[in-house]
Amino acid sequence: MKPFTFGVFVVAAALCVANVFAADEPASTKDSKDEEGVKIYKRLIPADVLRDFPGMCFASTRCATIEPGKSWDLAPFCGRSTCVVSESNPAQLLELVEDCGPLPLANDKCKLDTDKTNKTAPFPYCCPKFTCEPGVKLEYPEIKPSDASEEKKN
Numbered sequence: 001m002k003p004f005t006f007g008v009f010v011v012a013a014a015l016c017v018a019n020v021f022a023a024d025e026p027a028s029t030k031d032s033k034d035e036e037g038v039k040i041y042k043r044l045i046p047a048d049v050l051r052d053f054p055g056m057c058f059a060s061t062r063c064a065t066i067e068p069g070k071s072w073d074l075a076p077f078c079g080r081s082t083c084v085v086s087e088s089n090p091a092q093l094l095e096l097v098e099d100c101g102p103l104p105l106a107n108d109k110c111k112l113d114t115d116k117t118n119k120t121a122p123f124p125y126c127c128p129k130f131t132c133e134p135g136v137k138l139e140y141p142e143i144k145p146s147d148a149s150e151e152k153k154n
């Protein structure tokens with residue numbers, strides 16, 4: 001490996017961990033949609049782009065570049081991202097992050113269903129599933145849609 005190539009790789013690898021946690025910041029929390037009974041939260045964040053790979057999103061969890069329109073799994077985290085070209089500024093790449101959303105508020109009458117929850121399954125099947133005593137419903141924390149996003153959902 002040439003020293004230059006190696007340097008890029010090290011920087012990219014170091015960014016991996018930091019970026020995964022940065023991606024947890026809800027830039028804009030989108031509506032939740034059900035897929036197989038699982039709530040899916042979507043948000044758009046500016047994509048990571050490597051100087052040497054313009055026009056591609058950098059997938060920090062995989063240390064790979066992804067073409068616009070393609071998705072990747074965020075394993076070991078439960079989520080999925082898609083590389084998208086910004087509608088308002090086609091020179092900008094965005095990352096559409098989908099995840100399971102916030103955990104429900106603690107409730108003695110509900111517990112994590114360890115039989116149904118498969119953390120190693122691909123998103124959204126890795127999302128936690130809870131079972132409650134009859135008549136009990138889980139409550140989810142309020143999410144303020146802080147609309148920092150410049151793209152509206154179609």
Ligand SMILES: *[C@@H]1O[C@H](CO)[C@@H](O)[C@H](O)[C@H]1NC(C)=O
Nearest residue numbers: 115117118119120121122125
């Ligand atoms: C969990 O999901 C993985 C990947 O789809 C699968 O290989 C595995 O068998 C599943 N485990 C259970 C307990 O369902």
